[in-house]
Each structure stands twice: as structure tokens, then as C-alpha cells.
Amino acid sequence: MGDVVSSHLDESKRQMIAGRTRAVLEDFSRLYEQQYAVALFNKVRFDIEGSCGPQSQLLHRKDPLQDRNIFSGNLFHYLDNKKWRHRFLYIPDSYNVYYYDNKMAHERGLHPKGIINCAGYRALTSVDEYLELIGNSLPDVKAKASTSPFLKCATPYCIMLWHPYGRHHYFGMMTEKERSKWHAVFQDCIRHTNNNLSEEDKVQTPAFTDAVRLYRQAHGQYGTWDMMCGEPPQILANLVMESLHPELRDLIGPRLRGKMQQRQKSWILISDAVYKMVLAQTRAQYEATVQICESQRPRLEASLRTDMDQIISSKEHVSGKIRGMVQPKVEQLLKLSVRPYISSILEALMAPTSNGFSEVRDVFSNELGDMSKNILNDASKDQLGEHMEKISMLAFHPVKMQGCYEEVEKMQLEGLQERFDVSSPAVFIQRAQILMRGQMDNAVYTFEQLLHQNLESTEREHVCKAAQRCQDRVIKKFDYDSSTVRKKFFREALLQILIPYLLKRLSPSCKGDLPRFQEMIFEDFSQFILVENVFEEVVLQSVTKDITMAVKEVAVQRRHNLFRDSIVLKGSDLNLHQLADKPAVDWAEQYGGEEPGRDTVRRRKQVVSMIQLDSSPMLHGSCLDVPGVERIPEEGEEEEDGEEEEEEGEGQSPSIDTATSPESVNEIGNVHTPTILDRLNKIRNADRPTTPNRVNENADVDTPTSPNRVNEIGNVHTPTILDRLNKMRNVDKLTIPDRVNDIRNEDMPSSPDNVCEIRDLINPKVEVIVPAYVEDSTPLSNGDLSQDKPEDAAPSSSEAGSTCHPDDSGFQSLTNEATDEEEAQPIAEALKAGGAVADPERVVVTMQPQDSQTGEENSGKISDSEPDLVFTI
Incomplete structure (x- = not known):
């Protein structure tokens, strides 16, 4: 297939791709440098003025996945040579998927066969859904649901990782239970890698997101964007491919030769090659841009702290002038096209989100209840340490949290998506799931610290009572914190839906008058005050009042289980906040039978247990090649006679028989290990x-x-x-x-x-x-x-x-x-x-x-x- 890529991506097309990428990155870099100064101004102003908003009552873990990996196990992986290979997959705390020939290769520290970064992917279990997405990849090729494009699954249970621009990955499992566990793991990898913009960085992250948003708005795209996922270089590559991909498809698609399945596979390979080229270029350019801005940060910050009062006064003066021009138009638009729909949007957001957080609360309570039942008869601290070791990673257990995530996936914005230019609710679903996982981890961590403190002064026979008291205390704090987090999520989601809609309606009549307001700003302050940003802030302030009132009206309804925001200062719960400075409890070392302080080399603990099937034996990490289907004829066409020599699998153990057909994989569970x-x-x-x-x-x-x-x-x-x-x-x-x-x-x-x-x-x-x-x-x-x-x-x-x-x-x-x-x-x-x-x-x-x-x-x-x-x- 390398010949297909090289034949369709000649030197002229590669230069064209590099030129288009360079043009996009130049515009982005200019916007990023402007927004970097604005974000630095907002950060310094926030540090000086401070904030008195609601604070969390639960404790936060600094490094929750320290010395942990998420999951590892064996499954079948489809290779480019039309074969299925038995692989060993290892998922560390970075949530990137590493795959090896076998488990021994991983334990020996060998390089993996490949690494999958799941940002932008979708984990599909339905072949029909995958075929529909593949059918839309080329405009003149439509796949039918009854046929497979170029692949026949080796097992009845498959998972397809689909990416709009990158390479696709196919995995096979032996049972439905095994597929369900792997599907939950892959979804968690996608959810985590999509959310790779650091929220702790108050300068680079806002500068990057505002620059991407302004670039898309300059090209007429105001709504939400599903491909705003991954690290900044990946997002920039998606930004380039958003306009480059359709152009290449129209240019290269008609020149592809072969049957429908062959053209689809060729296009996927070509698209993946282009995506890798663009990603390498965006990564280098973004790092260079960030380095330039960071080198200027000391000078900019010194200027801000010196002239902060004058800059704030100048900005307020310009904001008043712009508000006088924009406010009548905004008010009329809000009255006719926004306020009647706020309650409907809130209802669509609140019901599944509240159910998801309620499920988180139930899972947390049930896990602690099961722990109390297990240690009730024993009343042993050693037994408690074993159970707490598992509960400490409850928030990062994809299978146990899957029920909570599924509640939020019921979110539907039908009827509102077209009106407010919302591509899909996936952006809000993943954001709510990330918040749910954070609240679960905060609750677990707070319970750990409180219980560990009580165990130091509690007799062995009163362990269950101490755990119950800590649980009741944490549940109350979880209710208040989850209420605050949900209301903040609702406000942000409404702004994310309504602001692009208002800007799209107001820009044609207001953008032309903005340059004249730039003359009111001193030249020394012009890099910190941009009239376009001030215009958006005026629109945001106008609609924020309506959003806040709508959320308060809904909060009083008891069915949503929302509470009044509480301002908790550090001194108000001194006993609890003193525990925040203590390190995390190592339950395995202190209560698991190991001597505290003993220098032992321990492997990284795994959050999700290995899959052990009762119906079929594990293959001990060995590799098994299963030939794939070489060719699948289209409907109405007779299959031509011909045979291809099977390629030998790399690294295949000579002692393992090679299956002769994909169906033979089903017999693996019945293979007998010989004895004397x-x-x-x-x-x-x-x-x-x-x-x-x-x-x-x-x-x-x-x-x-x-x-x-x-x-x-x-x-x-x-x-x-x-x-x-x-x-x-x-x-x-x-x-x-x-x-x-x-x-x-x-x-x-x-x-x-x-x-x-x-x-x-x-x-x-x-x-x-x-x-x-x-x-x-x-x-x-x-x-x-x-x-x-x-x-x-x-x-x-x-x-x-x-x-x-x-x-x-x-x-x-x-x-x-x-x-x-x-x-x-x-x-x-x-x-x-x-x-x-x-x-x-x-x-x-x-x-x-x-x-x-x-x-x-x-x-x-x-x-x-x-x-x-x-x-x-």
C-alpha cells in the first residue's frame, strides 16, 4: 500500500499540502501572539483582585494515577497484511495504547509495535455504523450495510476505532463480556486524551482556545467543534485538515482504481499519510510560537504590574462605548431568539447530567457499603487496606464508571442543534463525564484521608463504625460540590451554545464599526486591549444575566437536587483542610501486610483487573496469526478464482498452530493443552x-x-x-x-x-x-x-x-x-x-x-x- 500513497502524493501535492498548512499556521500564530498578551493580562488581574466565588468542600488529589497503569490484556488486532494477530495491549496513565507482540515483550522493556493516541477517535461496536462512516469518506463510493469494506472480523465481537483523518484500528474479542470491558477502556482513553488541554495553565490554554475560535470565526464557522480534542498540535492538525481534507478528496478520489473496498482502503491510507505530514508540521510550528511568546512573558508581565490601573481604566472606557453601540441590538436579539429557548436547553442538559452525578453518588455509596460488609466479620485493618486499595482508584475504573457515563450519553439536543449551530452534544457529554470523574476522585480521596486519620485512634472492632461516619460526612460534601459543579457546567454550556449564535447574528452589523474604537486605546496598552475581545465580552455580559436567572429558577426545583452555593474558606473546616497537605495513603504498604518503609521494587498497579475468561484459556501472551479475507466481492459480481500465498506472521511462535481461516478463531477456546x-x-x-x-x-x-x-x-x-x-x-x-x-x-x-x-x-x-x-x-x-x-x-x-x-x-x-x-x-x-x-x-x-x-x-x-x-x- 506504500505504492498507493506515493503514487497519489507526489512531490507537487506534498508541496501543496505543506503550503496550505503553513498558511493556516501563520494566521494562527498571529492570533495566538495577540491572545497570549490578553490572557496574561486577565491572569495577572485575577491574581491581584482575587476571587470570592464558591470553593470546593472536598479535597483534591494532586497526582491520582501515580505508579498506576489503567489496563493491559490480550486481544486480536488487524494488521495491514490482512491478518489478525494476537496482541498484548498496555495502557499507562497517559491513556495512550501501546501494543506488543506478547506480554513478555512488554515485560522485557522492548519497544512497542505501535502507539495509538486516541484523541479524535470513536470506539464503535456496530459494523453498520462503521460502514456508514466509511461510505461517507468518498463522495462517489457508498458501502452497503450487508457487506464489509475490506475486512472480515476474526471473531463475532469486534471494536473499530474510527478517525475522520487518521488510521483506523480493528480489534477482536472472544466474548461479549470481554468486548464490553475493552469498549469501556477505549472510551475512557478517548475521553481522557480529548481533554488534554491543561486547565491549570491560565495563559497558554486560554490563548490557544481563543486563537482557534477566532480563526474559525474569521472563516464563518461559529458553532461548536467536535475536533477540538487532543493536544494543541493535534487540534491544529484537525484545523488544517478541516479545509484540506475535502479538497484532497475531490482531487484524489476520482483517480483511485479498483473495487469499492480497495478504493476505500486506499483513501484511508492516503488520508492517514497526509494527516501525519500535517501533524509533524503543526507540532514544530506550535512549539516555535509558544517559545517566542514565553520569551516575551517577563517583559509583558512587568509592564502589566506597573500600569495595571491605567490599563483597566482604559478598557472600561472602551467597553462603555462599545456597549452603547451594541446593547440595543443584543437586547432585541435576546428577546426574540434566545430567551424563549433557554429553559428548553437547560432541561435537555440538566436531566441526563443530574442522573449521571446521582449515579456517581450511588456507585460511591455501594462500593463503601460492600467494603463494610466484607470487613464486618473480620474487623481487621489488613482486610480494610486490601479493599481501600481498590476503592482508591474507583474514579479511574472505566468499567465501574461506565454506568455513570451512560446516563450522560442520553443527552439529546434535537431541534436545538440546527437553530444554534451545535454540531453534536458530544462536546457537552465528554465535558460532563470529565467533571463526574473528578467529583468521584475528590470524594474517594477525601474519604481516604478522613478514614486514615480516624484509624490512628480507633480500635480494631470499631473500623466499620469509623468508615460509616466518614462516608456520611463525605456524602454531604459531595452533594454540595456536585451541585456547584453542575450549575457551573450548565452556565458554561449555555454560553458555549448562545454566544456563537449571537456573534454570528451581530458580526455583520457591528464588526465594521469596531476599528474606530481602537483609536481610544493608548499604544502602550493596545497589545493588552483588543476591541474584538471587548466586543465579545460585552455580548457575554449581556446574556450572562439571563443565563444566571434561568439556572437559579431551575435550581429551586427539588427534582434536580441542586443546592445553594456555599462559600467555604480554608479556616472554616480546619480539621479537613489540614489533611490536604498530607501525602496520599499507600494502603497496600501500611495495611496490606508489607512493612512500612521497606525498600521494595513493586510493579505499577493496574486500575482494571486482567480479563480472565472461564470459557477459554489464555494464550500465555503468545502470538497467533489468523489470515484475513483477501478479497470480498461486491454485490452482483462473481468472485474470481485465485489464491494468494499467506504471509508468515512476524514473531510467531513455532510451537503454535496457525489457524487456517478467521472462523477457526472460535476454536481457540476449545484448544487442549497436552499432558502426559x-x-x-x-x-x-x-x-x-x-x-x-x-x-x-x-x-x-x-x-x-x-x-x-x-x-x-x-x-x-x-x-x-x-x-x-x-x-x-x-x-x-x-x-x-x-x-x-x-x-x-x-x-x-x-x-x-x-x-x-x-x-x-x-x-x-x-x-x-x-x-x-x-x-x-x-x-x-x-x-x-x-x-x-x-x-x-x-x-x-x-x-x-x-x-x-x-x-x-x-x-x-x-x-x-x-x-x-x-x-x-x-x-x-x-x-x-x-x-x-x-x-x-x-x-x-x-x-x-x-x-x-x-x-x-x-x-x-x-x-x-x-x-x-x-x-x-
Whole structure:
């Protein structure tokens, strides 16, 4: 596909792209330098005058994700060579997605195969929705919902990461539960990376956002913008691509050749290449612009602090003149086109947002309630530390917070979007979700500090009572803080909707008169006072009164659960605010059994637990290549005959079988890990034909597996000689002690003694004495077995040289594990003839191989002390 990109992006087009990007960045840089001085003036003025607005009652965590990563796990990733590769994904606190060949490559510190910055992406689980977006990428190519563009998912559960300009990514999961967890994680990555403008920086961030807004307004775009997401260079690249992308599509689209799917894929690759070129150029230019402005900051700040009073007086004089000209027009526009719709906008915003914050409160209370129930009987601080370690990251747990986020996603602005030029409610949804996560973290952090303070003077038996008191106190503070945060969000959202609408209506009649007001400003102050900014402030002040009154009227309604803003000074709750200066509590170190202050190298803790599926085994981080669909014919066209050689996967483990089709991925969950018993059965049944039906019958036998083998074998059945004995017992109603199953599972080939016993089964004659029935049917624990010989003991030299050694190097075919059912009948008849139940201590099982010539069984001796019953197999 590199040839497609190079053929359509020749040198002339690359120069054109660079020239268009340079032109946009020059205009932006000029606006940024102007807005930088204005933002610095506002910041210095705010520092001097101060603010007496409402303050948070909850504490704020400085670095919530310190020594944390969000998630890691294995899934299938679609590659450019039309194959699906089993990848290991790692998501650190930056929320960028790193993918590796396997988990071992990540643990060894190798470079990742790639990094996905999720800013601007959308995580889609519907193929039809993805096809609709792909169909709109080229004007003359429309994809149908019944066909796939150039991709067939390897599993029934897929997630597509779609970007309007960048590369698309496709992931496959084995179950719906696994996809739901990954979808929540990807959405959290998108939500976080979209909000990458620092709110702590009161100069660069306002200067950047105002410069982007003024640039778009100069080109007639006043409404909200969905691609205002990511870091500043990414936003600038989106700004360039907003006008460049349609032009390139009209220029290159008609020249693409091939079928519909091939043209779509080629266009995605070309668009991604252009986006990378633009992003590299915007990153370099933005850094240079910021560096120039920062170098001038000391001089500008010194001038501001010297002449602050004169600058404020000059600005107020100009604001009064502009207000006298604009106010009548603004008042008429507000009366006719804005005030009748404020209540409708508020209602559309408030209902889903309030439900989301209410869900946050419920999740916080439920998690603390569950913790109290778990430690009620134990009343141990060690147990409390284990639970608090999980609760401390509750706000950053995408799966637990997903229900809260879904409440806000119900926000609809239908009917208001066209009138007020709102592209979609996605901007407000993500902003509300970020505020919800912040409030949850503040509540959790405040609860941690209060509980830790109480534990120092609380007896062990009163831990639950102390936790309940802290919880009640935090809930009250959360109610007030969430009310304040919601009302602020409603005011900002209304301004973000109404101000662009008012400016678009007023600009044609007012912008022409603004230059004459610039003459009223002294030249020394002209860089801090811009008449265009003053004009927007006048419009904002005019509509702010209506917005504030509307929010107050709605706040008195009890159904929205809003409270009066409270002004909390630091001295009013001295006990709580003294805790704000203390470091975060390390619950694992202080209450998790580790010695405080001990220098230990610990791995970064993970917020979301690893996905462990009960129905299918993990592949131990290994890579598995699944060939993709090389070509999908369009509707009404016969598929041409042709074959392509499959490319070998990079880094594929030679011991893992390669699936031959995407459908074979579904069989991965049933793949069996071979054991020594499987090898023995394979040798004994080498000359016996088996059928798939027999495999299903054997698989139906319920065989409990040893705990240390569950992760490797999963739910796949391992038929052994004792399994057949158990099956015979069920057929003939023979009462054989259930300890046969226990001993069978505990005698897995994890011990060298068991290896010797299994190896001896290859001899012509084998005697297996069923151990005595354990009294009261009490199962043996793994610890009982480990006392005789530890599991990790090295095998002896004779065992090491045996050909029957454990081997996990490959996947065993299930058809080799089938047994012959006809063999059970003569044994069953012999058992019935006995007429009595045998003593378990006197049972002998012998296996006599047949003579290759006659087919008769070789005779063998039984032990000197004759048992009650002998089973010959």
C-alpha cells in the first residue's frame, strides 16, 4: 500500500499540502501572539483582585494515577497484511495504547509495535455504523450495510476505532463480556486524551482556545467543534485538515482504481499519510510560537504590574462605548431568539447530567457499603487496606464508571442543534463525564484521608463504625460540590451554545464599526486591549444575566437536587483542610501486610483487573496469526478464482498452530493443552480410528481438574484410564468411592513420582492399585501433596531421559483423545457377575496390550495378595 500513497502524493501535492498548512499556521500564530498578551493580562488581574466565588468542600488529589497503569490484556488486532494477530495491549496513565507482540515483550522493556493516541477517535461496536462512516469518506463510493469494506472480523465481537483523518484500528474479542470491558477502556482513553488541554495553565490554554475560535470565526464557522480534542498540535492538525481534507478528496478520489473496498482502503491510507505530514508540521510550528511568546512573558508581565490601573481604566472606557453601540441590538436579539429557548436547553442538559452525578453518588455509596460488609466479620485493618486499595482508584475504573457515563450519553439536543449551530452534544457529554470523574476522585480521596486519620485512634472492632461516619460526612460534601459543579457546567454550556449564535447574528452589523474604537486605546496598552475581545465580552455580559436567572429558577426545583452555593474558606473546616497537605495513603504498604518503609521494587498497579475468561484459556501472551479475507466481492459480481500465498506472521511462535481461516478463531477456546496422560492415550489409540462424535461424548463427562491446571486447560476434559473407570461405574451403577476422582486430579504430572507411574503404563503389563478410600471423603489439599514432594522439584536423571515428559509446546488435537466405548461392556458384565461391591483397597486395574498378530490379550500375573476384583483393560 506504500505504492498507493506515493503514487497519489507526489512531490507537487506534498508541496501543496505543506503550503496550505503553513498558511493556516501563520494566521494562527498571529492570533495566538495577540491572545497570549490578553490572557496574561486577565491572569495577572485575577491574581491581584482575587476571587470570592464558591470553593470546593472536598479535597483534591494532586497526582491520582501515580505508579498506576489503567489496563493491559490480550486481544486480536488487524494488521495491514490482512491478518489478525494476537496482541498484548498496555495502557499507562497517559491513556495512550501501546501494543506488543506478547506480554513478555512488554515485560522485557522492548519497544512497542505501535502507539495509538486516541484523541479524535470513536470506539464503535456496530459494523453498520462503521460502514456508514466509511461510505461517507468518498463522495462517489457508498458501502452497503450487508457487506464489509475490506475486512472480515476474526471473531463475532469486534471494536473499530474510527478517525475522520487518521488510521483506523480493528480489534477482536472472544466474548461479549470481554468486548464490553475493552469498549469501556477505549472510551475512557478517548475521553481522557480529548481533554488534554491543561486547565491549570491560565495563559497558554486560554490563548490557544481563543486563537482557534477566532480563526474559525474569521472563516464563518461559529458553532461548536467536535475536533477540538487532543493536544494543541493535534487540534491544529484537525484545523488544517478541516479545509484540506475535502479538497484532497475531490482531487484524489476520482483517480483511485479498483473495487469499492480497495478504493476505500486506499483513501484511508492516503488520508492517514497526509494527516501525519500535517501533524509533524503543526507540532514544530506550535512549539516555535509558544517559545517566542514565553520569551516575551517577563517583559509583558512587568509592564502589566506597573500600569495595571491605567490599563483597566482604559478598557472600561472602551467597553462603555462599545456597549452603547451594541446593547440595543443584543437586547432585541435576546428577546426574540434566545430567551424563549433557554429553559428548553437547560432541561435537555440538566436531566441526563443530574442522573449521571446521582449515579456517581450511588456507585460511591455501594462500593463503601460492600467494603463494610466484607470487613464486618473480620474487623481487621489488613482486610480494610486490601479493599481501600481498590476503592482508591474507583474514579479511574472505566468499567465501574461506565454506568455513570451512560446516563450522560442520553443527552439529546434535537431541534436545538440546527437553530444554534451545535454540531453534536458530544462536546457537552465528554465535558460532563470529565467533571463526574473528578467529583468521584475528590470524594474517594477525601474519604481516604478522613478514614486514615480516624484509624490512628480507633480500635480494631470499631473500623466499620469509623468508615460509616466518614462516608456520611463525605456524602454531604459531595452533594454540595456536585451541585456547584453542575450549575457551573450548565452556565458554561449555555454560553458555549448562545454566544456563537449571537456573534454570528451581530458580526455583520457591528464588526465594521469596531476599528474606530481602537483609536481610544493608548499604544502602550493596545497589545493588552483588543476591541474584538471587548466586543465579545460585552455580548457575554449581556446574556450572562439571563443565563444566571434561568439556572437559579431551575435550581429551586427539588427534582434536580441542586443546592445553594456555599462559600467555604480554608479556616472554616480546619480539621479537613489540614489533611490536604498530607501525602496520599499507600494502603497496600501500611495495611496490606508489607512493612512500612521497606525498600521494595513493586510493579505499577493496574486500575482494571486482567480479563480472565472461564470459557477459554489464555494464550500465555503468545502470538497467533489468523489470515484475513483477501478479497470480498461486491454485490452482483462473481468472485474470481485465485489464491494468494499467506504471509508468515512476524514473531510467531513455532510451537503454535496457525489457524487456517478467521472462523477457526472460535476454536481457540476449545484448544487442549497436552499432558502426559494425553500422550499415553495417543500412543494406545494410534491405530484406532476416532470420530468427532466420540470426542463430544467424552467431553460431556464431568471431570474436575486440579486448581493449578485450570488456567492452562480451561474447561476441556482430559480423558484418562481412571476416567473410563468412572464412566463404567456410572453405566453399571457400581458404587466406587469418589476419591478416585480426587486422587486422579491430584496425581497430575506435576510431581516426578507421577511421571514414573505414567511412564510405567507403556509396559506390556501394568497394575494400578486404587488407593484406599479416605475417611469422610475429605479431599486432599495441594499442601498435603506438596509435603511428600514439592511441585517444583527437579526430575531425576532417569525421568529426564524418558520419552514421556511433560510438553506444552503445541496444541493437541481433540480427536486423538477419543476412547473406544465398546471396551466398557465386557468389564461391566464382569462387574455385574460379581454380585457385591468390592473393597476399594482390593481393586486392581490392569492394562494388557493385544498381540499384533492374533489380537488376543497377553496374560499377566496379579499380585500375590489376591484382590477382590480385577479390571482388565
